[in-house]
Amino acid sequence: MSEKFVTRTLGLLLIDDFALMSYASIVEPYRAANSLAKRELYRWIHISSDGKPVKASNGTTVVSDYSVTHKFSCETLFVIAGGDPASFSDTKTFACLRRLASKNTILVGVSGGPFILARAGLLQDHKSTIHWDHWPAFVEAFPLLQVEPSLYVIDRRRMTCAGGIAGLDLAIELIEREQGQQLAGQVSEWLIGAEPRAAEAPQRSSLRERYGVNDDRLLKVLAEMESTVENNKSREELARTAGLSVRQLERLFARLLDCTMHDMYLNIRLNQADQLILKTGMSATAIALNCGFRSSSHFSRAFKARFGYSPSARRITSR
Secondary structure (H helix, E strand, O other), rough: OOOOOOOEEEEEEEEEOOHHHHHHHHHHHHHHHHHHOOOOOOEEEHHHHHHEEEEEEOOOEEOEEEOOOOOOOOEEEEEEEEEOOOHOOOOHHHHHHHHHHOOOOOEEEEEOOHHHHOOOOOOOOOOEEEOOOOOOHHHHOEEEEEEEEOOEEOOEEEEEEOOOOHHHHHHHHHHHHOOOHHHHHHHHHHOOOOOOOOOOOOOOOOOHHHHOOOHHHHHHHHHHHHHHOOOOOOOOHHHHHHOOOHHHHHHHHHHHHOHHHHHHHHHHHHHHHHHHHHHHHOHHHHHHHHHOOOOHHHHHHHHHHHOOHHHHHHHHHHH
């Protein structure tokens, strides 16, 4: 007598301008699981807000099986979004998500997808994460949510994932939970995967990789700078962090980074301000205060000196 098994249905709700990498990182592990198990453990359906084909950020289109107003069911629904998820406001999509939540469907936000789940009111009292590029706008829009800088977060029947290849790590963990460690390991090998990363692994590369330095004293100071853009630390405070004198630390910056402490700190703050301009609706005054500038005029002068245009011009151009 043949072994009985249940085919699990996965829903893929695609939002226009989604990243194909985020989509493939979710789907391919499940396809591999079917191939390796030699049976249909998983099937998937594609859903869009209006039932029409959905265009990815690279121009590829994916045909939809259903719109959000159709009756469909699935054990797990992945909401995959990119582009500008903060501006998504389709009430029918939100109603569909709430309907599925009421039926205990597992809801997974991928890349910008957590924005869609939060807009639908489905992340209250749940831990979550989101792609670091959407982070500033997300925490501004939902200041009461507990957001973590992780690859993915599993909190009961709500899951969120940073997107990109982090979807691969999440999908393999879910396959392990549902089908066992052996098949999950085979899927990872099939996809030429390295050791699966833990959920709490950081999204971004390390300071060591981003700044190209190996000196632990300097790395401590850079980490302190990145975490204190709102309330700037003095040179003396930064030197104490490194266990050096101010003069010794300045020499270290000059030798390894070819800049002064002041210039590096300013660049970090201006880069953060640039992200807030692009990803949030915060005013120039609010961004100035958030990034440690004493006034909006001081911020505007520094921003223009660095980038060659004003904060307001940057926002207009990005739109």
